[in-house]
Amino acid sequence: MTINWGALALVAVATVVAAVSIVGLFSLGVAAVTTHRRSRGGAEASSKTLVAGYACISAAGLIAVYGLYLIIPQFH
Amino acid sequence: MTSTFFSVAVVIVTALFFDFTNGFHDSANAMGTSVATAAFKPRTAVLVAAVLNVVGAFLSTEVAKTISGGIVNDALVTPTMIFAGLVAAILWNLTTWLFGLPSSSSHALFGGLIGAVLIGAGASGVNFSVVVSKILLPAVMAPLVAGLAAGLATFLVYRWFRNVDQEPAVGWFRKAQTVSASMIALAHGTSDGQKTMGVITLVLITAGYQDAGTGPQTWVIATAGLAIGLGTYSGGWRIMRTMGKGLVDLRSPQGFAAETTSAAAILASAHMGFGLSTTQVCSGSVIGVGAGRKLATVRWGKARRMVYGWLLTLPAAALFGAIAAAVALTGPVGILIVMVALLAGAGAIYAISRRTPVTHVNVNDSPDVTVSFGRTSTSSMQESPAAAGASTQQTITLSGTAAATTPVETATRPTTGAPAVITSTGPSASAATPTVVTPLVIGPSARQANARKPADDTIPGPASSGGL
Numbered sequence: 001m002t003i004n005w006g007a008l009a010l011v012a013v014a015t016v017v018a019a020v021s022i023v024g025l026f027s028l029g030v031a032a033v034t035t036h037r038r039s040r041g042g043a044e045a046s047s048k049t050l051v052a053g054y055a056c057i058s059a060a061g062l063i064a065v066y067g068l069y070l071i072i073p074q075f076h
Numbered sequence: 077m078t079s080t081f082f083s084v085a086v087v088i089v090t091a092l093f094f095d096f097t098n099g100f101h102d103s104a105n106a107m108g109t110s111v112a113t114a115a116f117k118p119r120t121a122v123l124v125a126a127v128l129n130v131v132g133a134f135l136s137t138e139v140a141k142t143i144s145g146g147i148v149n150d151a152l153v154t155p156t157m158i159f160a161g162l163v164a165a166i167l168w169n170l171t172t173w174l175f176g177l178p179s180s181s182s183h184a185l186f187g188g189l190i191g192a193v194l195i196g197a198g199a200s201g202v203n204f205s206v207v208v209s210k211i212l213l214p215a216v217m218a219p220l221v222a223g224l225a226a227g228l229a230t231f232l233v234y235r236w237f238r239n240v241d242q243e244p245a246v247g248w249f250r251k252a253q254t255v256s257a258s259m260i261a262l263a264h265g266t267s268d269g270q271k272t273m274g275v276i277t278l279v280l281i282t283a284g285y286q287d288a289g290t291g292p293q294t295w296v297i298a299t300a301g302l303a304i305g306l307g308t309y310s311g312g313w314r315i316m317r318t319m320g321k322g323l324v325d326l327r328s329p330q331g332f333a334a335e336t337t338s339a340a341a342i343l344a345s346a347h348m349g350f351g352l353s354t355t356q357v358c359s360g361s362v363i364g365v366g367a368g369r370k371l372a373t374v375r376w377g378k379a380r381r382m383v384y385g386w387l388l389t390l391p392a393a394a395l396f397g398a399i400a401a402a403v404a405l406t407g408p409v410g411i412l413i414v415m416v417a418l419l420a421g422a423g424a425i426y427a428i429s430r431r432t433p434v435t436h437v438n439v440n441d442s443p444d445v446t447v448s449f450g451r452t453s454t455s456s457m458q459e460s461p462a463a464a465g466a467s468t469q470q471t472i473t474l475s476g477t478a479a480a481t482t483p484v485e486t487a488t489r490p491t492t493g494a495p496a497v498i499t500s501t502g503p504s505a506s507a508a509t510p511t512v513v514t515p516l517v518i519g520p521s522a523r524q525a526n527a528r529k530p531a532d533d534t535i536p537g538p539a540s541s542g543g544l
Contacts, residue, residue: 003209007350011341012221014348018340019225023233023333030248031237057248064255070343071263072135 022063029056079408083155084283086411088276090162090418092303095272097169098181099129099307102268104315105178105338105358106260109331111439112320115253118311118436124254125261126309132265133273133301145351146206148189152197155279156411157189160196160404162275163418164188164396168389170425176314176322176434176445177385180353181268186211187390191397196405207390210351215386218341218352219360226337226361230330230368241327249328256335263342264354265304272300313434314445319359321443322378324366333368334361356386375443 032053035046069075106128107121116124144150165184172179186207193201239245273292280286286293292300320326326334338354338361345352359382366374404414431448 003213004350007348008213008217010348011344011350011352012217012224014344015221015337015341016225016228018344019229019333019337020232022336022340023229024236026248026252026332027233027237027240027329030240030245034239034245034248060252061255064259067259067339067343068262070347071132071259071266073266074135 018063022060025056025063026060029053029058029060032056080283082408083159083411084279084285086415087155087159087162087279090159090166090415091272091275091279092299093418094162094166094169094181094185095300095303096307096310097166097173098268098272099126099304100310100312101169101173101179101181101307101315102264102354103261103308103312104319105354106257106264106335108316108319108358109326109334109362110253110257110320111316112326113250113253113328113331114440115250115328115331116257118313118316118439121257122309122311122436124258125264126305128258128261129265129269129308130301130305132262132267133269133304134297135262136266136270144186144189145210146203147186147210148193149197149201149203150278152201153189153193154196155282156404157192157196157401158275158279159411160192160400160414161185161188161190161397163400163404163414164191164393166418167396167421167425168393170422171392172385172389173312173314174425174429174447175385176318177382178315178319178355178359179382179385179389180215180355182271182353183211183215183386183389184393185271187393188397188400190390191394191399192401194394195398195401211390214350214352215356217350218345218356219363219383221352222337222341222357222360223364223367225341226334226364227368228364229333229337230365233329233333234369240329246328249332252332253328253335256332256339259339260335260342260354260358261308263339263346265301267342267346267354269301269304272303273297276300311436313436313439314429317434317439317443317445318378318382319362321440322375322445323359323362323382324374325443326362326365327369330365330369334358334365337361337364378443 030053032049035049103122103125106125107116110116111118111121162185165181165188168184168187169179169181172184190202190207233240237245240249270292273296276296277286277292280293280296281288281290324330338358341352341357341361342354345357359379363374363379400414400417403410403417428447428449432446434445
């Protein structure tokens with residue numbers, strides 16, 4: 001019986017890292033964007049927060065696009 | 077020649093039926109969490125999942141070269157054994173669906189094949205070490221890995237950020253859920269969609285209707301894709317309820333975390349050579365996000381019963397497969413008998429399910445999936461699935477007819493007499509989910525409840541579906 005422990009460990013680590021980073025990134029973005037809304041009319045700092053927030057959300061979106069690339073076999 | 081054609085035709089039809097059950101069994105994997113948090117309306121959810129499943133089925137290029145991935149010795153497998161294995165897998169899928177248990181369709185198929193091959197070709201036909209390395213170990217690891225990842229992600233998010241499950245943040249998470257759930261549905265289509273194509277193609281090749289080494293024919297791709305798509309669209313609402321409401325009371329950030337983790341685990345396992353069952357990954361994620369926010373929000377009793385269901389899947393399907401093979405291998409008459417038994421069993425399970433129906437209307441109304449066998453006894457999912465699975469086939473024929481003739485499509489309440497069900501209906505914090513005030517339906521027999529006019533329920537029914 002051959003069990004590919006290396007592949008198993010790789011899958012486990014990849015899953016944990018991907019889950020924490022994608023969910024964390026997106027939540028950070030959402031937190032930034034919604035905080036900005038709450039304190040609307042704020043100073044310049046809050047528009048920087050807004051930009052950073054949308055950047056995080058876009059990054060999460062890009063990871064989703066990479067996921068699509070992985071799913072669709074025609075791409076590789 | 078005609079008998080070959082007959083058995084090939086029977087296998088193809090049965091394989092498509094299996095594909096259909098595969099679809100409705102697994103639509104909860106992608107959509108259960110999104111339906112529960114109202115990211116998708118129930119019918120939109122299954123439509124999206126169905127379309128993506130069909131698209132995925134057409135996208136997948138790499139069709140299974142073997143039926144079982146080496147679990148059984150494919151050289152010894154005849155179309156009749158595949159037929160017996162498929163019959164077993166269908167019956168087990170329907171039984172677990174009746175009880176609202178998420179369980180792996182692939183494991184059911186492997187179990188059925190193992191049983192059929194044990195009868196048809198002896199113990200040498202089954203590679204038991206592959207059973208351990210490709211089924212048992214991944215079955216243990218999938219929920220652990222997914223649960224750990226999803227739990228950690230949820231824990232950190234709730235710790236780092238405040239107000240994630242309040243407006244306006246929750247709206248963002250709900251939108252994100254539509255993306256993450258769709259990814260799972262598409263990935264599911266590319267993997268499970270091609271499983272049935274592989275089975276049909278291999279049968280066609282063995283029977284000499286197709287050249288060895290050629291890919292699936294267009295009509296095979298089209299019918300298999302259609303079968304899994306129709307299955308997905310029909311929803312499998314009983315499993316959907318367990319996935320979305322039964323295990324954990326999910327909020328949108330949790331739903332997003334669960335779906336993202338599942339998608340990540342499925343993609344990682346597909347690309348790094350250690351296959352994990354989609355169902356077990358998704359269930360593990362759901363439990364993980366529950367435990368990550370607050371341990372107490374997980375209904376551990378239900379989770380335990382689900383794990384018992386997983387443990388039973390392989391041996392139960394193997395038993396069904398062995399019985400089916402023993403009968404089917406006696407000749408065309410045997411195949412016919414198994415075919416009739418399959419239809420009778422499927423019809424009976426469907427009839428039982430109609431007594432306590434779970435539909436797109438009431439899927440979110442309760443965490444419990446109830447099953448009613450007789451006039452008075454209403455057992456919920458709490459009952460041991462083992463006992464229920466074993467008794468299903470006998471009970472049905474006795475009392476299944478009355479319920480079957482009453483197509484109760486409208487808002488029939490789940491007829492649990494327990495007040496506990498009602499109190500636990502509302503705590504979903506996502507603001508768009510209206511708190512459904514369920515009228516107390518205490519202790520009527522299932523049949524009386526089914527006979528009630530839909531008008532009795534008009535107030536909560538449309539309110540709950542409209543708001544979702």
